[in-house]
Amino acid sequence: MSIMRLDDVDLHYRDTGPREAPALVFANSLGTDLRLWDDLLEHLPAGLRIIRYDMRGHGLSGCPPAPYKMGTLVRDAERLLDHLRVRDCVFVGLSIGGMVAQGLAVKRLDLLRGVVLASTASKIGTAQMWHDRIEAVARGGMSALSPGVLERWFSPAFRGLPEFAQWRAMLERQPPEGYAGCAAAIAGCDLLAATATLRLPALVIAGDEDGATPPDLVRETAQLIPGAEFALIRGAGHLPNVERPDAFAARLNAFLARIAHPR
Template sequence: MHIANLDDIRLHHRIDGDPDGAPVVFSNSLGTDLRLWDQIIPLLPKGLKFIRYDMRGHGLSDCPPAPYGMGALVSDVEKLMDHLGVRDAVFVGLSIGGMIAQGLAAKRLDLIRALVLSNTGARIGNRDMWQDRIDAVRAGGIEALSEATLQRWFSAAFRASDAFNGWRNMLIRQPVEGYIGCSAAISGTDFMTTTAALRLPTLGIAGSEDGSTPPDLVRETLDLIPGAEFALIRGAGHLPCVEQPEAYARILTDFITRQGHATL
């Protein structure tokens, strides 16, 4: 267990792979922790350094009072990467993690050499939608909206599996204040103009059954970045790295290798 003390926040993070390898940083989705990537890491090329972390209000990281701003979430991982001495990383962000990735690339291009925007958008939903969710969680906890959330997250086939129960438990056991804080950050974020100014190798990944960030939203975001690539994983929902880890890892490996970040 690694805890980085970053002045105003302590972030739980994990490092796997080759400690001297080229870095790949992962940023997870709202309502999950760094275990989101457990099935992916062993399938990626050897010789890389894999860095995962729990964003504020999630997992074993600190949980300050809500609301949070997207700027704080971006600053958190910026400080973590500086703390770890990481530069020129391939940055993989899923959902809110993909929004954090866009903000970090705009702020500190020295930290990122290539971007993977998975199941995300430059703008996700609207303020009224997020306020309704925040109010529901305040009134009844995360479990009050868990059923609807999990239907958006996972395909019907996966929801019928035993593994699904673990992900449901992960969601409802996240700190309420952290869930609300990050929901507020998403609510207040519109990166359409910011992301349109990015100029770096970018891959977008979508799941055909994603009810939270549908493929068209991911495509709309990628269209803002010249030369960005798009990959669709059929039969998967909002967390394709969970439902179809082999397909996800193949797509990610191909992209990482083509950036000269790893050799097979």
Template sequence: MEMADLGDVRLHYRIDGDPDGAPVVFANSLGTDLRLWDKVLPLLPQGLKFIRYDKRGHGLSSMPKAPYAMGALVSDVEKLCDQLNIRDCVFVGLSIGGMIAQGLAVKRLDIVRALVLSNTGAKIGTKEMWQERIDAVNAGGIEPLADPVMERWFSKRFRETGELEAWRNMLVRQPAEGYAGCSAAIAGSDFYTPTSGLRLPALGIAGDQDGSTPPDLVRETIDLIPGARFHLIRGAGHLPCVENPEEYAEVLGGFLKEVGHV
């Protein structure tokens, strides 16, 4: 296990694949850790360097006092990339990870050469909605929210499998303060204007049964970037990399080849 000391936070990260390969950085969703990508990585093209990390307040990373600003989450991965000397990466962000991806691309085009925005938006929900969730988590923890979250995350078919329990457990075992802190970051973020100024290769991925970031939101966001393309994974919810890793890896791998990363 690797930990990067970034000053106000220590991030748990993991590097897989070819240590000398072209870098691909992954940022995961609210309430998950870097294991979100476990099924996809073995299916991607060989010769790449895969960097995953747990954002602040999640997984094995440290938990500064909440609430967090999106700028802090972007700075965290920016510092991690600088510390690991990551340049010209393809950055894959899912949900809040996709917002972090947009923020980093706007700030540091020397780090990000191409962007994958998965199950995310330039703006997700409303401040009022997120404040209600923050208040609920602060009052009673994550457990009372877990079943509704599973319905938004996964298709009915997947929810009938035994694997659902593992993802539910991952969610409820995240620190409540970290979950609430990152919820505050989402609540305060609107990337419509900054993302519309981006000029780089970009791919949007959505699940047609996503109850958190519906396909229309993902499409609207990715369409802000001229020349970007969009792919819909049918029969999958908010985490298509879990429900259909084969199709997810095929689409992501194709994009990596298209942009000359492989």
């Protein structure tokens, strides 16, 4: 287990592959941790450095008191990459991880060769919606939210599979304060103007059965970035890398080949 100790939080991460190899960095969604990417890894090309981390308030990372700001989450990613001496990486973010990716690309373009924005947008939901969820977590813990969240996350077909139970367990075991802290960051975040300034290779992925960030919303974010590629994955909800890791990897690998990463 690797931990980066910062002044206000310890970040848990995993760093595998040759240190000199081109890096692929993954940021998790709200309510998950770095295991979100487990099923995808076997489909990726050899010769990459793979870095995953638990966002603050999630997984094995520290859980400072809520609320958090999006700028703080972006700064966490920035400090992790600086700590690991990573440059010219492709940063893959899902949902709130995709918002972090957008913010990082605006702030530190020197760190990035390209971005993959999955199931995300420049603005997600309304502030009131997120404050209602924060209040629900405060009253009833993570289990109070899980039925609605899981319905938005997964297609009906996947919710009938045995492995669905492990995703319920992952969600319900996240620290309530960490979930609330990151929900507050989303509530206060509008990246529309900032994302429209981006000029770098971008792949934007949506699941056609996503109940959290519908495909049209994700597509609108792709349209903000000149030259961005939009990919729709059929038969998948908010976590297309979980439901269709083969299809997600096919899109990701084609993007990496197109931008020559690795060269």
